[in-house]
Amino acid sequence: MKRGRPTIEQVAALAGVSRGTASRVVNDEPYVSAAARAAVLKAVRELGYVPNQAARSLVTRTHETVALVVSGEADDPRLSEDPFFAEVIVGINAVLAETDLELMLMLGANERARTRLLRRLRSGQLDGVMLLALPGADPLCRLAEESGAPTVYGGRTMDGEPRYFVDADNRGGARKAVEHLLVQGRQRIVTITGPVDNEVTHARLSGCLDALGGGADPVVMHADFLESGGYQAMQSLLHAHPDLDAVFAQSDNMAAGALRALREAGRRVPDDVAVVGFDDLPWARHTAPPLTTVNQPIRAMGSEMARMLVALLGGGEPTSLILPTRLVLRESA
Amino acid sequence: MKRGRPTIEQVAALAGVSRGTASRVVNDEPYVSAAARAAVLKAVRELGYVPNQAARSLVTRTHETVALVVSGEADDPRLSEDPFFAEVIVGINAVLAETDLELMLMLGANERARTRLLRRLRSGQLDGVMLLALPGADPLCRLAEESGAPTVYGGRTMDGEPRYFVDADNRGGARKAVEHLLVQGRQRIVTITGPVDNEVTHARLSGCLDALGGGADPVVMHADFLESGGYQAMQSLLHAHPDLDAVFAQSDNMAAGALRALREAGRRVPDDVAVVGFDDLPWARHTAPPLTTVNQPIRAMGSEMARMLVALLGGGEPTSLILPTRLVLRESA
DNA sequence: GTCGTCTCTGGGAGCGCTTCCAAAGTTAGG
DNA sequence: CCTAACTTTGGAAGCGCTCCCAGAGACGAC
Numbered sequence: 001m002k003r004g005r006p007t008i009e010q011v012a013a014l015a016g017v018s019r020g021t022a023s024r025v026v027n028d029e030p031y032v033s034a035a036a037r038a039a040v041l042k043a044v045r046e047l048g049y050v051p052n053q054a055a056r057s058l059v060t061r062t063h064e065t066v067a068l069v070v071s072g073e074a075d076d077p078r079l080s081e082d083p084f085f086a087e088v089i090v091g092i093n094a095v096l097a098e099t100d101l102e103l104m105l106m107l108g109a110n111e112r113a114r115t116r117l118l119r120r121l122r123s124g125q126l127d128g129v130m131l132l133a134l135p136g137a138d139p140l141c142r143l144a145e146e147s148g149a150p151t152v153y154g155g156r157t158m159d160g161e162p163r164y165f166v167d168a169d170n171r172g173g174a175r176k177a178v179e180h181l182l183v184q185g186r187q188r189i190v191t192i193t194g195p196v197d198n199e200v201t202h203a204r205l206s207g208c209l210d211a212l213g214g215g216a217d218p219v220v221m222h223a224d225f226l227e228s229g230g231y232q233a234m235q236s237l238l239h240a241h242p243d244l245d246a247v248f249a250q251s252d253n254m255a256a257g258a259l260r261a262l263r264e265a266g267r268r269v270p271d272d273v274a275v276v277g278f279d280d281l282p283w284a285r286h287t288a289p290p291l292t293t294v295n296q297p298i299r300a301m302g303s304e305m306a307r308m309l310v311a312l313l314g315g316g317e318p319t320s321l322i323l324p325t326r327l328v329l330r331e332s333a
Numbered sequence: 334m335k336r337g338r339p340t341i342e343q344v345a346a347l348a349g350v351s352r353g354t355a356s357r358v359v360n361d362e363p364y365v366s367a368a369a370r371a372a373v374l375k376a377v378r379e380l381g382y383v384p385n386q387a388a389r390s391l392v393t394r395t396h397e398t399v400a401l402v403v404s405g406e407a408d409d410p411r412l413s414e415d416p417f418f419a420e421v422i423v424g425i426n427a428v429l430a431e432t433d434l435e436l437m438l439m440l441g442a443n444e445r446a447r448t449r450l451l452r453r454l455r456s457g458q459l460d461g462v463m464l465l466a467l468p469g470a471d472p473l474c475r476l477a478e479e480s481g482a483p484t485v486y487g488g489r490t491m492d493g494e495p496r497y498f499v500d501a502d503n504r505g506g507a508r509k510a511v512e513h514l515l516v517q518g519r520q521r522i523v524t525i526t527g528p529v530d531n532e533v534t535h536a537r538l539s540g541c542l543d544a545l546g547g548g549a550d551p552v553v554m555h556a557d558f559l560e561s562g563g564y565q566a567m568q569s570l571l572h573a574h575p576d577l578d579a580v581f582a583q584s585d586n587m588a589a590g591a592l593r594a595l596r597e598a599g600r601r602v603p604d605d606v607a608v609v610g611f612d613d614l615p616w617a618r619h620t621a622p623p624l625t626t627v628n629q630p631i632r633a634m635g636s637e638m639a640r641m642l643v644a645l646l647g648g649g650e651p652t653s654l655i656l657p658t659r660l661v662l663r664e665s666a
Numbered sequence: 667g668t669c670g671t672c673t674c675t676g677g678g679a680g681c682g683c684t685t686c687c688a689a690a691g692t693t694a695g696g
Numbered sequence: 697c698c699t700a701a702c703t704t705t706g707g708a709a710g711c712g713c714t715c716c717c718a719g720a721g722a723c724g725a726c
Binding site: 055093100102108120123260283288 | 338383384385386387388391414416419422423430438441449452453456457589590593615616619621
């Protein structure tokens with residue numbers, strides 16, 4: 001008789017009411033007498049009843065599930081070399097935990113992953129999507145939006161501003177960093193950037209140029225946001241511009257690489273060369289010397305993305321957000 | 334007529350076959366004529382049909398979804414201060430991408446999170462669970478198993494060995510690390526551990542004792558796996574045992590903290606004091622001096638967990654795995 | 667007493683799919 | 697030509713749930 005998990009029918013039978021009434025109680029709807037409600041609740045408890053989500057989804061067409069899609073290669077070193085990804089998730093989770101939404105995670109931007117996302121989206125299993133755009137432009141963005149599901153972006157893309165997004169004030173942060181170097185009286189400031197096709201690279205470069213004004217041609221070296229890239233870029237820069245006295249690295253990882261190259265080259269930081277990073281990763285306070293860097297509220301970005309999506313799901317019209325960044329002064333500059 | 338997404342009924346109608354036949358084609362079952370198959374496939378393509386997963390789940394009771402549950406506080410610093418978590422996910426994702434399984438992520442071990450997991454599990458929405466146990470013991474483990482869903486563990490728990498797990502050879506790695514210090518002729522080796530109630534702490538401590546043999550009382554200081562904890566522990570140890578000449582820190586983060594404390598105390602590494610860490614995090618090669626540490630294949634752990642779960646789902650009987658760790662020699666020891 | 671109005675309940679319909687069964691068609695063996 | 701397989705098909709049943717509607721009471725106003 002009691003094969004498998006109990007159904008609402010069994011709950012109703014035990015409570016001595018109809019299926020409809022039991023359903024009303026379970027979904028906390030009005031128009032149920034106190035007596036009936038109590039009886040159903042009791043039956044639910046006794047049977048250990050948990051509604052079957054698939055059956056519910058079939059009729060309500062909601063799924064209590066949203067996805068975080070991280071485009072970019074599944075083995076992108078940024079995924080693990082920096083805690084960005086994990087922090088965003090923690091932020092998202094904090095907000096979702098307050099709701100009944102569950103988080104589905106989808107990594108990778110290859111054809112196969114894209115197909116699966118779309119399938120999942122269209123097979124109706126996702127109520128909404130958060131897109132974390134690591135690389136520059138990505139067709140995925142369009143795909144998600146075309147499917148009609150509410151979509152929120154983390155960061156902006158190279159091809160225009162999405163309808164709903166959360167971003168850090170990369171430009172403002174970079175400006176503050178370089179202004180600080182300027183105020184310190186640094187004369188020959190060089191910049192190490194991320195990949196050229198990356199929106200973040202552009203934003204941070206813009207901020208850098210904002211600070212530099214229309215002065216002499218700024219020295220810019222493109223790298224890859226990673227430690228090794230920063231290291232190599234710094235070596236090249238030292239070679240090409242031996243008289244440089246300050247470096248603005250667009251990521252802490254690259255700043256760490258620059259620090260290493262400077263150390264090996266015998267330059268003292270900050271006496272000979274000042275170094276500023278960007279991100280304020282947890283270990284930035286522990287480099288030698290401690291790294292002056294631009295803090296961006298990564299966890300908050302995650303939370304705000306989630307909040308925005310929840311609002312969208314609730315029929316709201318959230319406004320996109322640019323979260324403030326701030327310069328954290330330590331000893332490297 | 335074509336309101337909303339197409340159903341299999343519409344596909345069948347367009348192909349001129351019955352719903353049953355269409356279903357057979359979609360699920361790639363035998364006993365369908367070539368002509369019928371072609372017609373259905375054509376209709377599927379024309380309509381852009383994607384089966385409704387909820388409806389399918391309702392009858393098949395499978396959901397093509399597994400969960401990664403990370404017990405421990407949702408804002409545990411280990412989640413973001415080290416890339417462990419992200420690496421495991423990348424590893425899992427690599428395997429899952431080859432299947433049709435999707436990944437659901439559940440963080441946090443508080444009452445609420447637990448309830449939700451159970452609900453999701455019992456409401457039939459998860460085909461299996463991977464549990465990543467950050468802290469020592471956790472009732473969650475039992476809960477998941479009781480629900481009857483296939484469960485795979487990452488790491489072992491304090492209360493016995495789970496049925497299916499993947500773990501790193503923490504004990505062996507620690508033994509190798511300390512043996513290396515011994516071989517170098519270090520006389521006064523101290524150990525900085527993780528939290529006492531942690532299985533990893535125990536395993537690595539056992540390995541350390543294995544190497545030390547039954548000699549003099551080993552000097553052990555408990556900390557928290559974090560940089561700051563390592564820093565403080567190192568300061569205390571220097572105070573209590575000024576003559577120490579080697580440190581085995583049970584995590585790279587703590588090793589980094591120890592390095593910082595030693596630098597501030599004016600001790601040279603490795604001349605005065607040798608330092609060995611554990612984890613081989615990406616930045617370990619970039620500390621000053623580069624950190625000798627024990628590498629553990631984190632990504633592989635994720636992959637193996639996923640593989641094991643997939644096997645379980647397929648009715649297999651996988652065997653638990655202890656992945657090898659290896660000592661990576663750099664300059665700090 | 668009659669008429670609305672509001673509260674509460676039962677039960678049918680149906681979400682989109684798979685699964686089963688019976689029937690029809692096909693083939694080969696005797 | 698008949699029988700015993702096998703192949704192929706259509707269609708009914710039903711997964712567990714929500715939604716809707718009709719109807720039964722209860723209650724006050726006229």
